[in-house]
Amino acid sequence: MSIDTSIPAVARLRAPEPSTDRDPAPRRRSELASFLRSRRERLDPEVLGLPTGTRRRTPGLRREEVAQLAGVGVTWYTWLEQGRQINASVQVLDAVARTLKLDQAETEHLYRLADVPAVPAVGNCRRLDPEVQQILDALRPLPAAVTNGRSDVLAWNRSYALLFPFLVNAPEDKRNSMWQVFTAPECCHPFVNRKEELGRMVANFRARYGRHVGEPAWDEFVKRLCAASPEFAELWAEHSVAEGGVRVKTFRHPALGDMNVVVTTLEVAANPGVRMMVYTPNDDATRDRIELLRQDSLESGHTYACGHSFEAPPLAELPSPVSPCPEMAGIRLALGTERGTAL
Known part of the structure; x- marks a missing residue:
């Protein structure tokens, strides 16, 4: 009888996969997808001069219509609304915001969800009520x-x-x-x-x-x-x-x-x-x-000590x-x- 005294090979240690629960990016992209879809569906095609027809299965605009009005690619906008990991520039997001008729709070929310650090001011309005x-x-x-x-x-x-x-x-x-x-x-x-x-x-x-x-x-x-x-x-x-x-x-x-x-x-x-x-x-x-x-x-004519x-x-x-x-x-x-x- 022989006894095997060899030492088994040590299994290669693997780092645990990062938990998506702790990574805010997927959740942010998911929230972005839902937000864009909800804003798109609230728009009235007829008000925007688009044909309504009888083949619309969902309310609001289609994705390709938003892309066309915003001047962006249909595939790019579809990926954005699907929550895919793509880069979005300030200029393109601004065009999407205008097309979807977003107000100031909604536009700032869009930029945060898209993880764009440079959230621009909406218009040049510096006035208050x-x-x-x-x-x-x-x-x-x-x-x-x-x-x-x-x-x-x-x-x-x-x-x-x-x-x-x-x-x-x-x-x-x-x-x-x-x-x-x-x-x-x-x-x-x-x-x-x-x-x-x-x-x-x-x-x-x-x-x-x-x-x-x-x-x-x-x-x-x-x-x-x-x-x-x-x-x-x-x-x-x-x-x-x-x-x-x-x-x-x-x-x-x-x-x-x-x-x-x-x-x-x-x-x-x-x-x-x-x-x-x-x-x-x-x-x-x-x-x-x-x-x-x-x-x-106040009375005029006042000067500083320097004149x-x-x-x-x-x-x-x-x-x-x-x-x-x-x-x-x-x-x-x-x-x-x-x-x-x-x-």
Whole structure:
């Protein structure tokens, strides 16, 4: 009798297959397929000038009709709606969104499901509903403004305009608090504690930027501001990050003197990234000075110590650009109590 003393070959170990339950990509593509199909089926061919006929088995448009109207290949669109793993460009998704008559929320949802990092703004609408302006005006004499995540100032009340006329009077592409505080001359800068506040603003901006990495509008803004302000470029290179917190800001105003305020942030829940900034006095002297902003105008002729003029234009020349906007209909303010660090 012989005994086999050989050692059996060790079976090659194989890494376990990745669990599709943990991989969000297949689920996202499946959700994309269902979403596109539902949006296609809600469209009326007759309204779009397409023949209805009697051979339509399902409601809405056919896949080939969507592809034709969007100017994309039928096979490509079919694969997209089937949830296959294909690459979709911003331009093509934008064409599909227009064809399917998607609103702003639906279009942004489409881009997220397609895993496209650069979600473009829908149209160029920067305006808000008139109700937002009513809220801003009702807050007077407290200065208040509405901004987006990139710090573009979208709307304001009269008190805010009198406090920051250089900002609201800037061209639209530079009507941005980050841009203005980094390009303003140091001799007449609105911040008393300039160095500290600028560093904090960049750290807050970096935190918001982290949610928009790769988006052309954000990257272009950072590039422009780095070119316009070496100081911003230096702070940006430090990669400091900070979320908004309780901050007391001190502004220097030629007509009113130094003003200590706290900025309270009210998030606009229906429009992510859009927020209302309300400035409340932090001491009795500032409260008295803010009360002066209830007037329609300040006396002219004020200058900074450096000699630069500070002129608040007449009321008629400081309109807030709020008017009806279809993409932002139904806007509602979620009255949060986070205190932010905008200008």
